[in-house]
Amino acid sequence: MEEILIPISFFLAVFGVIYLFLSTRNKERLALIEKGADASIFAMGRQHTAPIWKVIILNLALLLMSIGVGIFVSQILVSIGVDEDIAMPGTIFLMAGVGLFIGFKMTQNLDKE
Template identity: 55%
Template sequence: MQSEILIPLIIFSAIFGVSYVYLTTRNKERLALIEKGADASLFNTGKKKGFGSIVLNLALLAIGIGLGVLVGAMLEQSGMEEDVAYPASIFIFAGLGLVTSFFVNRKLDKEA
């Protein structure tokens, strides 16, 4: 009975603790750089992915999962076991969707 309350509490406190330490450490590093006279443009050097890129990744992943379910159903109808057909085809097509999104995003980054 105690584990029903204790396990979610431990999980959420661990997530909070890790994110708190990460954010405070990053803030301290940035303040130290600013005190030493570093330019603020240092913090903006990484490429930021836009909202469209994230939506494209999720859309192609969802398409891949949908195709995986469809192919899994077709494999099950053709005689393959359900326990094998669905997970295998879902993972294969989800992976193909993510690989496709990688190449599409790389092409879009080169154009921009």
Template identity: 50%
Template sequence: MQEEILIPLIIFSAIFGMVYVFLTTRNKERLALIEKGADASLFNTGKKGGIGSIVLNLALLAIGIGIGVLVGAGLESSGMNGDVSFPACIFIFGGLGLVTSFFVSRKLEKE
């Protein structure tokens, strides 16, 4: 079998296996707690954020990565090695985007 087919197949099957084991184990634990008479409110973690917070995180991460690519291209044109400037700027500005999304999420949760 060719490596081009085998490697993605192994990666996706490993991810599927981990998610499957996690979900089935969580389900068994919850069923055992319910059988022992635990209250169902135990399973509510109290998280208020939903799809909106995920979208906010991804949007600010994408904005940070885009700015990182632009700054990396600017540094490369000014004489810095492109193999260093692009990854460094992408990681720095992507991280700054995630930090920004953390503070924005926290501010929105307080309101």
């Protein structure tokens, strides 16, 4: 019976956080509108951003390519004589991080265009 409480608690916590975020945002917006603030302030920061699907595809592609390069480089390191338990996860995580960093920089360039 205890095994079912963990997923239920997790989903309730996620639902609670999302509900709190949305309801608080709605109350803030209503309060600003009642005070006569311009509604255009809600769209700030969204005018010059790249479409989200481009960002997701770019980052996912770079992540998968860098993981592949990490596996390739780790196999080269293993053939040289580095311990496989050290070379495989270290190189894969290192290359995945490099790929995500490159994706972050490329996303910034998408926003500038």
